[in-house]
Amino acid sequence: MAIRFLLAIAIVALASSLSYASDPSPLQDFCVAVNDSKAAVFVNGKICKDPKTVTADDFFFSGLNKPGNTSNPLGSKVTPVNVNQLPGLNTLGISLARIDYAPSGLNPPHTHPRATEILVVVEGTLYVGFVTSNPANPDQKNKLFTKVLYPGDVFAFPEGLIHFQFNAGKTNVVAFAGLSSQNPGVITIANAVFGSDPAISIDVLTKAFQVDANLIKYLQGQFWMDNN
Structure with missing residues (x-):
């Protein structure tokens, strides 16, 4: 499991780093986010912490090795690592999530308004899909793209499009997702x-x-x- 976990992180990180981020490019080495509750003004993103007070902990998050609690009506749990959990991601145009699915667990149809998502399955079998936007040609329909994923398989969900994941198997599923925004929404x-x-x-x-x-x-x- 440990090797598969590290492989998943490496794949997601590499894929996300090679993609074009949807967020604006940074103009400095880093801009560690200040907690919104302590900010004097609001901006499109997060206010920068004084660089003199930045520490390694501002770029650190621990816990993605722990399964999410899927004992809810959806049977799934998303553990996000975006700028709200890891302030060092501010202005870097990237984030990460772990998703756990119980048998019949669903990550229901949703969109990320600010990010493309790339997902890799680590354990189990996952049915995934996305739907295209309203077609310009009235003879066409909103097309559905679906795939069944197995451990090591990767699937991309284009920015802003409705997508979902469903565990149709009898065992738990674990997947990791990289997203091209510090705060994909x-x-x-x-x-x-x-x-x-x-x-x-x-x-x-x-x-x-x-x-x-x-x-x-x-x-x-x-x-x-x-x-x-």
Whole structure:
């Protein structure tokens, strides 16, 4: 397991470092992030810590060898390592995540508005896919690309496109993902549509989904959780 874990990290790190980051290029060696709660102003990103006070710990994170807790309705757990967990990533245009899946565990359809994702499976078998954006040609449809991944397999999800991962097997799955942003963001489709605060108008959703208002009310009444 240790060798496979290190291999996964190396693959994700190499692939992400060779990609073009979606974040702006840095103009200095590093810009270790200041905790937002201690910032005097807000910027598009994070304010830099005084370089004189930067230590090696600002570039360090420990714990990705530990399985995430998948005892939730989705049966999956994402352990992110972005600028919020590792302040040294600020302005570097890269982040990482570990994803654990119980049998039948799902990382539900979602998008990363600021990052392309590249995923490598370390343990188990994983069904993955993404859907293309609205086609310019009315004769075309939103195309679905899917693949079943095995240990050592790698799959890429283009920036901003809806994608998912599902453990269709009978054993746990472990995967690692590299993302081309210090803070890729995540929009889980069901949560955003039916769990927004305040709620989206029922008139809007009934027309959008072409279903009865009672079904929309039911869906809006559910507890929409995430797995982060």
